Each structure stands twice: as C-alpha cells, then as structure tokens.
Amino acid sequence: MNTPALERPTPHPRTGGAHPAAPLAQVTIIGSGYVGLNTGAVLAYLGHPVVMVDRDEQRVRDLQAGQPVIFEVGLPDLLSQTRAQTTFTTDLRAGVRDAQVIVIAVGTPPTASGDADTRAVEQAAQEIAEGLQDGQRCVVVVKSTVPIGTNRRVKSVIDRVLHARGVQAQVHYASNPEFLREGMALHDTLYPDRVVVGSDDPEALRALQQLYTPILEQTFTPPPGLPRPDHKPLPTLMSTDATSAELVKYASNAFLAVKISFINEVAGLCEKVGADVSEVARGMGMDIRIGAGFLQAGVGWGGSCFPKDVLALQAVAAEYGYTLPIVQAAGEVNRRQRAHMLERLQDALKVLRGRQVAVLGLTFKPGTSDLRESPGLDLIQQLLRRGAHVRAHDPVALSGAQALYPDLDLDWTPSVEAALSGADAVLLATAWPEYLHLDWLDLTRRMRTRVVLDGRNALPAELLRQDGVAYMGVGR
Numbered sequence: 476m477n478t479p480a481l482e483r484p485t486p487h488p489r490t491g492g493a494h495p496a497a498p499l500a501q502v503t504i505i506g507s508g509y510v511g512l513n514t515g516a517v518l519a520y521l522g523h524p525v526v527m528v529d530r531d532e533q534r535v536r537d538l539q540a541g542q543p544v545i546f547e548v549g550l551p552d553l554l555s556q557t558r559a560q561t562t563f564t565t566d567l568r569a570g571v572r573d574a575q576v577i578v579i580a581v582g583t584p585p586t587a588s589g590d591a592d593t594r595a596v597e598q599a600a601q602e603i604a605e606g607l608q609d610g611q612r613c614v615v616v617v618k619s620t621v622p623i624g625t626n627r628r629v630k631s632v633i634d635r636v637l638h639a640r641g642v643q644a645q646v647h648y649a650s651n652p653e654f655l656r657e658g659m660a661l662h663d664t665l666y667p668d669r670v671v672v673g674s675d676d677p678e679a680l681r682a683l684q685q686l687y688t689p690i691l692e693q694t695f696t697p698p699p700g701l702p703r704p705d706h707k708p709l710p711t712l713m714s715t716d717a718t719s720a721e722l723v724k725y726a727s728n729a730f731l732a733v734k735i736s737f738i739n740e741v742a743g744l745c746e747k748v749g750a751d752v753s754e755v756a757r758g759m760g761m762d763i764r765i766g767a768g769f770l771q772a773g774v775g776w777g778g779s780c781f782p783k784d785v786l787a788l789q790a791v792a793a794e795y796g797y798t799l800p801i802v803q804a805a806g807e808v809n810r811r812q813r814a815h816m817l818e819r820l821q822d823a824l825k826v827l828r829g830r831q832v833a834v835l836g837l838t839f840k841p842g843t844s845d846l847r848e849s850p851g852l853d854l855i856q857q858l859l860r861r862g863a864h865v866r867a868h869d870p871v872a873l874s875g876a877q878a879l880y881p882d883l884d885l886d887w888t889p890s891v892e893a894a895l896s897g898a899d900a901v902l903l904a905t906a907w908p909e910y911l912h913l914d915w916l917d918l919t920r921r922m923r924t925r926v927v928l929d930g931r932n933a934l935p936a937e938l939l940r941q942d943g944v945a946y947m948g949v950g951r
C-alpha cells in the first residue's frame with residue numbers, strides 16, 4: 476500500500492500555514508469516546524478521511540451500525556452525514572498504516588492514589604509503533620489529558636518499538652489538549668476559543684495547522700443545527716512546548732473547579748447573611764477580569780474531568796514535593812457542598828431514615844448521558860446510607876445508571892410524576908431543561924410533604940414559596 480507523505484501546501488496568506496482547502500490523506504483517531512468520537516466527526520465533516528479506532532468491540536460494532544454510542548447534541552446527524560468519510564475499526568495497527576496524523580484520545584482515569592492512569596496511552600503508543608511502516612511520515616498527537624512527561628514517554632515507547640522492529644518511520648510529536656465540554660462537544664470543537672499545540676517540531680506544528688485550518692479560519696459551512704456563534708473572534712492557535720501544553724489543560728480545569736468552589740463557598744455565606752448568590756455572581760461577573768462563566772452555585776462540580784484532573788494536578792505537584800493548597804481547597808469545598816445539601820434536607824425533614832426522597836438528574840450535568848462522578852448519584856448513595864428511600868429519575872440516563880449500579884436499593888422511576896407522588900422531599904441535582912418547564916405547583920401538590928431542595932437554583936422559587944412549599948435553593 477502506498478504511504479502518503481505529508482503534504483506541503485503553499486502557505487496560506489492569513490495563517491502562514493496550510494491552505495484551508497487542503498484535507499489530509501488520512502487522520503486516525505484512537506479512542507472513540509466523548510473526545511475521539513466528536514473530534515473524529517468534526518474532522519470528517521471538514522473533509523479529512525478519518526479512521527476511528529477503539530478496542531471495545533461492541534462500541535465499534537455499534538458505530539459501524541450507525542449507533543452514536545454516546546448522547547451528544549448533533550452527533551447522530553454529523554456521524555451519518557460523514558459516513559462516507561469515516562471508518563470504524565478495532566484494528567489499531569492497520570488503522571495507523573496510512574495515517575498522516577494519529578490522534579491519541581483514549582481515557583486517562585484516576586488511579587486509587589489520584590494520579591492519572593496513562594496505561595491506555597502507552598498501550599496505544601505501543602500499537603501505533605507496531606503498525607507504522609517503513610518510510611511512513613506521520614504526526615502522533617496526544618489529545619488525552621495526561622500528566623507532565625507523558626508526551627515524552629509516548630515518543631520513547633514508539634522509538635523503542637520502531638527500533639526493535641527495524642522500521643524506519645519519520646514520526647513527529649505534538650501535545651494537543653482538548654477543551655470541549657460534554658453536551659457542547661461539537662460546538663466547542665467547531666468553535667473553540669483556542670487550539671493549543673505543544674511541540675518543538677515545526678513539521679508537527681505545520682500538520683496540525685493544516686488539520687485545523689478550516690476551524691482556525693472558520694471557512695467551513697456550519698453543519699445544520701450547529702450555527703457559528705455571533706461575534707466570536709477567530710480561535711487562536713497557541714503554539715508552545717509540550718510540557719506547558721500538558722499543564723495548560725490541567726491548570727484550566729483546576730481553575731474552573733476553583734471558580735465554582737469559590738462561588739459555592741460564597742453561597743454558604745449568602746445563606747447566613749440573607750444575600751442571593753445569583754445576584755452576587757451577576758455583579759461579580761460583570762467585571763471582565765472575573766467573567767460571568769462558571770459562577771453558578773449548586774450541588775458542586777462532577778463529571779469525567781474536573782474531579783480526576785484536580786486530583787491528577789495535585790499528584791503531579793506531589794511528585795515534585797510541591798503543594799497546591801488552593802486546588803486542594805476546591806476539592807474540600809466541593810465535598811462540603813454535598814454534605815451541606817444533605818444537612819439542609821435533614822434540617823427540613825428532621826429525620827431522613829424512612830423518608831421518600833425524589834432525586835431528579837443522574838448525569839453530572841444536562842446534555843450528556845455521562846454518569847461519571849455525578850453529584851446526583853453521589854447524593855443518592857449518601858441518602859441511602861442514611862436510611863432514606865430514594866426515587867431516582869433522569870430523562871436520558873435512567874437505564875444507564877441502573878445498569879451501572881444494579882445493587883443500589885432504590886426506585887428507578889420512569890416519570891417525574893411517579894417520583895414526586897407521595898414523596899417527602901425532592902432534590903434537583905441536574906438542571907435538565909425537561910425539568911424546568913414542568914407544572915411545579917401541580918407536581919409538588921402530589922407530594923406528602925412539600926420540601927424542595929433546588930440544587931441548581933433552576934426552579935420557580937417565588938411561585939413555590941407563595942404556594943406554601945418549603946423551597947430551598949443554594950445560596951439564596
């Protein structure tokens with residue numbers, strides 16, 4: 476099979492790099508999870524032929540059959556629209572054979588001690604090197620969130636295997652951390668604030684510029700349902716060294732987690748002094764140095780990234796005998812926030828044991844089916860430990876949660892009405908839009924005691940209070 480060389484397009488007048496209309500011959504993405512799948516669908520949409528590799532056979536079979544396997548707005552449409560451009564396979568070695576760019580997007584879950592488990596990244600590196608051919612030229616890109624030094628480790632694994640095989644391939648390396656949010660994954664991939672590339676290799680930088688030019692230049696026609704945001708400046712390609720790029724990712728997530736914990740800490744004070752945290756956040760956010768984002772008080776942060784990345788950053792620091800007290804405090808405040816939710820329920824109901832508590836929202840936020848580190852599921856487990864009966868509901872992830880926690884002794888209720896009828900309290904853990912427009916007066920009138928703990932400050936507080944509901948928000 477012919478090995479395509481990296482193309483050398485004429486420099487584009489604005490980027491100085493690749494011409495927008497120059498697709499790569501093949502991009503291979505390893506890991507078809509939230510990051511890999513969304514990235515692959517977008518790159519295929521931009522015109523690059525994409526091979527998506529995953530070791531999970533069932534996942535690959537489902538993707539081949541047209542099942543999107545994760546819940547993400549717009550993904551089913553984009554995957555079906557890009558079918559002709561996309562191949563799904565479990566065969567990593569074959570999948571990299573003709574690739575110009577190979578993107579590692581496998582998971583890096585936390586180990587028991589909190590540091591990131593990079594074994595899947597190293598396994599991918601090993602198999603990449605086993606698949607590369609004599610004379611092949613390619614760029615290996617680490618998109619997974621990885622601790623300091625992992626990019627270097629990927630290079631050394633690939634060098635070692637190529638050497639052992641006696642294969643002469645010209646491999647370039649870059650770190651390219653991902654900043655997409657679940658539920659907004661396609662939007663964030665098409666319209667990022669910045670693209671960070673960590674590499675000291677001009678060839679790697681040039682290939683990534685070529686890969687991302689349509690995004691950097693915003694030259695593509697937006698896919699249906701994913702309009703270009705108004706007045707958003709063009710994304711910046713920030714080129715830096717690999718170690719700084721690795722740290723940009725962790726420091727960004729830690730900073731956002733600190734910001735949420737900060738507003739949750741202020742929310743606790745608001746409850747004491749009678750202020751409204753939404754108003755405090757609104758006033759703070761008007762200062763452009765602070766910014767309005769990530770100041771939504773609530774049950775605390777969860778998800779597949781913040782909890783693990785906050786721990787991983789501390790683990791990196793600990794390796795160097797350094798501490799990160801602000802980052803550590805963000806985690807402590809997050810735990811306290813959950814405990815505070817339970818205290819408030821207990822204060823309202825006096826006794827939790829034997830009470831019927833409805834918990835609405837099992838995913839860690841709306842717009843995703845991801846249950847990793849979900850505040851709602853954490854609160855459910857704490858309620859069960861305290862002897863409460865739980866009725867759980869989620870508009871998209873009910874069966875997923877049930878499958879994940881088959882031993883939890885609770886009612887998985889298929890409707891909000893069923894969850895609230897006869898309940899002693901309801902806790903809103905995830906602000907799914909489906910919940911916000913319900914007839915809350917009617918729903919709460921079906922409850923045995925009308926206690927509402929709005930963990931996302933999303934329900935009609937005044938309306939409920941006026942109707943005699945014991946409504947509690949967060950920080951107001």
Ligand SMILES: NC(=O)c1ccc[n+]([C@@H]2O[C@H](COP(=O)([O-])OP(=O)(O)OC[C@H]3O[C@@H](n4cnc5c(N)ncnc54)[C@H](O)[C@@H]3O)[C@@H](O)[C@H]2O)c1
Pocket residue numbers: 505506507508509510511528529530531534567580581582583595596598599618619620621653654655656657779780
């Ligand atoms: N989920 C997010 O919103 C997000 C955003 C930015 C960055 N990240 C980071 O990106 C990485 C991937 O996250 P994710 O949420 O997409 O993970 P995920 O768990 O959803 O998907 C990872 C996929 O990789 C596959 N895989 C694992 N090892 C493999 C191997 N050796 N070969 C082939 N496939 C393999 C798994 O089967 C799985 O399908 C992580 O490092 C994460 O921290 C995630």
Ligand SMILES: O=c1ccn([C@@H]2O[C@H](COP(=O)(O)OP(=O)(O)O[C@H]3O[C@H](CO)[C@@H](O)[C@H](O)[C@H]3O)[C@@H](O)[C@H]2O)c(=O)[nH]1
Pocket residue numbers: 620653654655656657658728731735768769770771772773774775776777778779780781784839840
């Ligand atoms: O004002 C806020 C904003 C968020 N959250 C919570 O914070 C968590 C994370 O939310 P969000 O950041 O929207 O979701 P993720 O999809 O986890 O995205 C984060 O983690 C990704 C993985 O690293 C990064 O790529 C993204 O940039 C980063 O925002 C969720 O539990 C939210 O409910 C709040 O409580 N208040």
